Amino acid sequence: KAGVTQTPRYLIKTRGQQVTLSCSPISGHRSVSWYQQTPGQGLQFLFEYFSETQRNKGNFPGRFSGRQFSNSRSEMNVSTLELGDSALYLCASSLEGTGKSPLHFGNGTRLTVT
Amino acid sequence: EDQVTQSPEALRLQEGESSSLNCSYTVSGLRGLFWYRQDPGKGPEFLFTLYSAGEEKEKERLKATLTKKESFLHITAPKPEDSATYLCARRAGGTSYGKLTFGQGTILTVHP
Numbered sequence: 001k002a003g004v005t006q007t008p009r010y011l012i013k014t015r016g017q018q019v020t021l022s023c024s025p026i027s028g029h030r031s032v033s034w035y036q037q038t039p040g041q042g043l044q045f046l047f048e049y050f051s052e053t054q055r056n057k058g059n060f061p062g063r064f065s066g067r068q069f070s071n072s073r074s075e076m077n078v079s080t081l082e083l084g085d086s087a088l089y090l091c092a093s094s095l096e097g098t099g100k101s102p103l104h105f106g107n108g109t110r111l112t113v114t
Numbered sequence: 115e116d117q118v119t120q121s122p123e124a125l126r127l128q129e130g131e132s133s134s135l136n137c138s139y140t141v142s143g144l145r146g147l148f149w150y151r152q153d154p155g156k157g158p159e160f161l162f163t164l165y166s167a168g169e170e171k172e173k174e175r176l177k178a179t180l181t182k183k184e185s186f187l188h189i190t191a192p193k194p195e196d197s198a199t200y201l202c203a204r205r206a207g208g209t210s211y212g213k214l215t216f217g218q219g220t221i222l223t224v225h226p
Contacts, residue, residue: 004157033212042219043158043201048212056210090157094212102148103214105157 001026004106006091012112018079021109025072025093031055032074033103034066037088046089049074081113116140120202120217127224130191135220137202138184146205147185148214149178151198158201161187192224 005024013019025032034046045058049068066076072093078085088110092103121136139147146165150158162171164180171178175196177188187200199221203214 031212033214043203043214043216045213045215048210050212056213058213092157092212101211102146102160102163103212104160105150107155107157 004091004093004104006089006106006109008109009107010110010112012114013081014114015081015083017081018077019081019111020075020077021089021091021111023074023076023091023093023106025074025091026095026104029093029095029104030072031094031096032068032072033092033094034074034076035090035092035105036060037090037108038086043090046076078111083113086111086113116204116206116215118202118204118215118217120200120220122220123218124221125223127189127192127222129193129224129226132188132190132192134189135187135200135202135222136184137187137217139202139204139215143206144204145211147180148203148205149176149185149187150201150203152201152219153198161200189222192222194224194226197222197224 007022031050033048037043047057048055052068063079068074088108090108092105095101117140119138149161152158162178167182169180175190179186199219201219203216
């Protein structure tokens with residue numbers, strides 16, 4: 001069974017630009033969550049989608065947004081990029097929404113903002 | 115406020131030297147305590163889920179245990195390939211099952 005797939009693996013952008021990251025969850029998984037990982041802050045929750053609805057959002061500015069499609073694939077968008085947005089962005093999927101299944105992570109998209 | 119604290123920050127072991135990693139968490143509303151392993155340049159790899167005090171789970175050289183206030187990841191006779199960052203995370207109550215609060219991780223290095 002294929003794991004969580006994130007594209008692209010690496011991105012270099014300039015301050016002020018916007019970026020879209022993509023995530024394909026494990027087949028059959030309906031919940032997709034996004035995390036930002038930096039050396040200083042560790043892993044921080046961005047948002048979670050279940051059945052195309054945002055179920056929760058972390059403490060990030062409105063420049064960070066996401067969506068989920070009917071096939072459970074998800075995208076996140078960051079507008080007006082800042083240097084501090086440089087990070088590893090991780091997507092995770094889980095089987096169902098009852099709290100019993102763990103999150104399975106992809107290998108992330110490494111975003112560098114110059 | 116959800117909080118997860120891991121110790122030590124880094125641990126260096128000789129091959130075969132057993133040890134334990136600690137994860138302490140805020141108590142209220144625990145809906146799962148998770149252990150992950152992360153290798154450089156990769157996403158976290160799921161290891162264990164624990165739900166209630168007294169629960170234990172094992173996989174090869176790893177054993178995870180849970181009390182009311184903390185969890186331990188015991189590593190028995192480690193090998194160099196066990197070198198990685200080990201992350202602990204808790205899931206709080208409520209309906210957002212995708213939100214985990216992570217600790218800062220323990221960087222484990224096992225020397226041959």
